[in-house]
Amino acid sequence: MNRIKAKLQEDKKLLSIYFTAGYPKLDDTVPIIQELERAGVDMIEIGLPFSDPLADGPTIQKSSTAALGNGMHTELLFEQLKDIRKTVSIPLILMGYFNPMLQYGVEAFCRRCFEIGIDGIIMPDLPLDVYKETYEAIYKKYNLINVFLITPQTSEERIRAIDNASDGFIYMVSSASTTGAKDGFGAEQQEYFQRIAKLNLKNPQIVGFGISNANTFQAATAKAKGAIIGSAFIKHLTQNGIGKIENFIKTIR
Amino acid sequence: MSYHANEKGYYGEFGGAFIPEMLYPNCEELRQNYIRIMSEPSFQEEFHQLLKDYVGRPTPLYFAERLSEKYQTKIYLKREDLCHTGAHKVNNTIGQILMAKKLGKNRIIAETGAGQHGVATATVCALMGIECVVYMGEIDIERQAPNVARMKMLGAEVRAAKSGSRTLKDATNEAIRDWINNPVNTHYIIGSVVGPHPYPDMVARFQSVISEEIKWQLQEKEGKENPNYVVACVGGGSNAAGAYYHYLDTPEVGIIAVEAAGKGVNSGESAATSALGKVGIIHGSKTLLMQTEDGQITEPYSISAGLDYPGVGPMHAHLYKSGRGEFISITDDEAMTAGLEMSQLEGIIPAIETSHAFAIFDYKKFEKDDVIVINLSGRGDKDLQTYIDYFRL
Numbered sequence: 001m002n003r004i005k006a007k008l009q010e011d012k013k014l015l016s017i018y019f020t021a022g023y024p025k026l027d028d029t030v031p032i033i034q035e036l037e038r039a040g041v042d043m044i045e046i047g048l049p050f051s052d053p054l055a056d057g058p059t060i061q062k063s064s065t066a067a068l069g070n071g072m073h074t075e076l077l078f079e080q081l082k083d084i085r086k087t088v089s090i091p092l093i094l095m096g097y098f099n100p101m102l103q104y105g106v107e108a109f110c111r112r113c114f115e116i117g118i119d120g121i122i123m124p125d126l127p128l129d130v131y132k133e134t135y136e137a138i139y140k141k142y143n144l145i146n147v148f149l150i151t152p153q154t155s156e157e158r159i160r161a162i163d164n165a166s167d168g169f170i171y172m173v174s175s176a177s178t179t180g181a182k183d184g185f186g187a188e189q190q191e192y193f194q195r196i197a198k199l200n201l202k203n204p205q206i207v208g209f210g211i212s213n214a215n216t217f218q219a220a221t222a223k224a225k226g227a228i229i230g231s232a233f234i235k236h237l238t239q240n241g242i243g244k245i246e247n248f249i250k251t252i253r
Numbered sequence: 254m255s256y257h258a259n260e261k262g263y264y265g266e267f268g269g270a271f272i273p274e275m276l277y278p279n280c281e282e283l284r285q286n287y288i289r290i291m292s293e294p295s296f297q298e299e300f301h302q303l304l305k306d307y308v309g310r311p312t313p314l315y316f317a318e319r320l321s322e323k324y325q326t327k328i329y330l331k332r333e334d335l336c337h338t339g340a341h342k343v344n345n346t347i348g349q350i351l352m353a354k355k356l357g358k359n360r361i362i363a364e365t366g367a368g369q370h371g372v373a374t375a376t377v378c379a380l381m382g383i384e385c386v387v388y389m390g391e392i393d394i395e396r397q398a399p400n401v402a403r404m405k406m407l408g409a410e411v412r413a414a415k416s417g418s419r420t421l422k423d424a425t426n427e428a429i430r431d432w433i434n435n436p437v438n439t440h441y442i443i444g445s446v447v448g449p450h451p452y453p454d455m456v457a458r459f460q461s462v463i464s465e466e467i468k469w470q471l472q473e474k475e476g477k478e479n480p481n482y483v484v485a486c487v488g489g490g491s492n493a494a495g496a497y498y499h500y501l502d503t504p505e506v507g508i509i510a511v512e513a514a515g516k517g518v519n520s521g522e523s524a525a526t527s528a529l530g531k532v533g534i535i536h537g538s539k540t541l542l543m544q545t546e547d548g549q550i551t552e553p554y555s556i557s558a559g560l561d562y563p564g565v566g567p568m569h570a571h572l573y574k575s576g577r578g579e580f581i582s583i584t585d586d587e588a589m590t591a592g593l594e595m596s597q598l599e600g601i602i603p604a605i606e607t608s609h610a611f612a613i614f615d616y617k618k619f620e621k622d623d624v625i626v627i628n629l630s631g632r633g634d635k636d637l638q639t640y641i642d643y644f645r646l
Binding site: 052054058065098099130 | 270277422430434534548
């Protein structure tokens, strides 16, 4: 079974961490993953840096620019990860923008993910209809789960379509924003969390964007299966390097 | 075969809407409504009234006698430089501000490179009394001070894009991020035939007034609607899209697109997207773009700030790939020389973008009785300092 699906069946709220590969230092990718697993994180999103990350706020933009400046690129990331399954067993997801994947070749990209033991892919700018028509068969062939996003503005009809096309979890963007933009959840988000919970979707939801500490993690997971922390973790890496990852995770739960 | 967008916004293999879900509701709202709104008689009436009384349309189609004599062919200039604000950009911003009103939006955002589209957007926002925020790369703000001042005087807020290379593509990223953060009340006025569907098609339709006028004006002057060639410079490609629009599916009309070669196509400092670009995704559109082997978008270069976009509109990518359009790259030096020649032969100082289109005669020979229409997309006032520095005037 795909590791993501197995993880989603565990009776707990899941903590997922996003970081940008190649940041703060080029060779930090593997130690960060190992350290996150040791600290008890349930799932990891490995960010493939892109020159023009238009869904990201300043923190992830800066980490992406720095990672590219450090020399990160798609083939190098695959090289860094090639033995990752010898030491790490939690689900790993690659997250990025579609153009680098397209240039690598979608099938070649998926094959490498499969060989390495990557479990899923999040490409926010690969739209649902294009995925269904052109790429779904390739993802399935390599046992990769494609994760779609929904936002507070997504219509119920479209949420249902996304739920039907999903086979793992739905990435629930907490508010109308780029990553890292807001601190804390207001009444509007609570209403949204409840509205989505009532839809009884077949795929569980994991909340991302705007989760930075224990409070927001708890609020986000009151209804949803889990939550993703990205910008706040990257800020921690910027300040502390890779030395105190466990301390950061302990502040969340 | 048609060279127009299909209903999903594809021109051949190019176009579409490669957008994160956060932008889907906004783009979908536009997609579902833009053709219906544009065809409402009340919309058409208001649009054309403003183009006539406010922009100053129709712009003249002028027979350039001395230029024609020099190059031994018949050259007409479509005088978009005479539009209010000094370029064709305002045709689109008038259309989009009316669209925004129909959609009930009360806040406008835009991106700008050289500042022409920013000024055209700030202008129509002032006209309609709507809040306006223009994103501009930090570096462009420094080198385009007069246009920054114009936008401020028109009441717009100019926000510096400080990410990435701090130029047009980053200003576009920032505008898109603003739209993600303000999905309900805000309309994004994209300045060219780029971005996710329906933008390329919508902007092309607003700019199509250019070739609509060329047809009847040429009928009056030459007794025929169709020239042998339509020529325009292409950055993102909105003036070109407007000039080609009504000729796209008329194969006897040749289409010539002029790109900025910068310091030379192979110099490493160029914006010749058709020659240097590969198929990829930029700002939500599948098109030709300049990028590394790894798919990172690279920074183009041209002396003209309006042509240094790393992508090109999907319509133009399709014209190139299909062979329907003939693409010519012109260097900085060739463009500047042609701009000076144009000024002294016809008494018209063109924008440096447009000057590229006047430099094709060394690369393309025309018959004596060929009729060539060159789209004179903008005037050169904004570029005086660059011309002065270049020629040490």
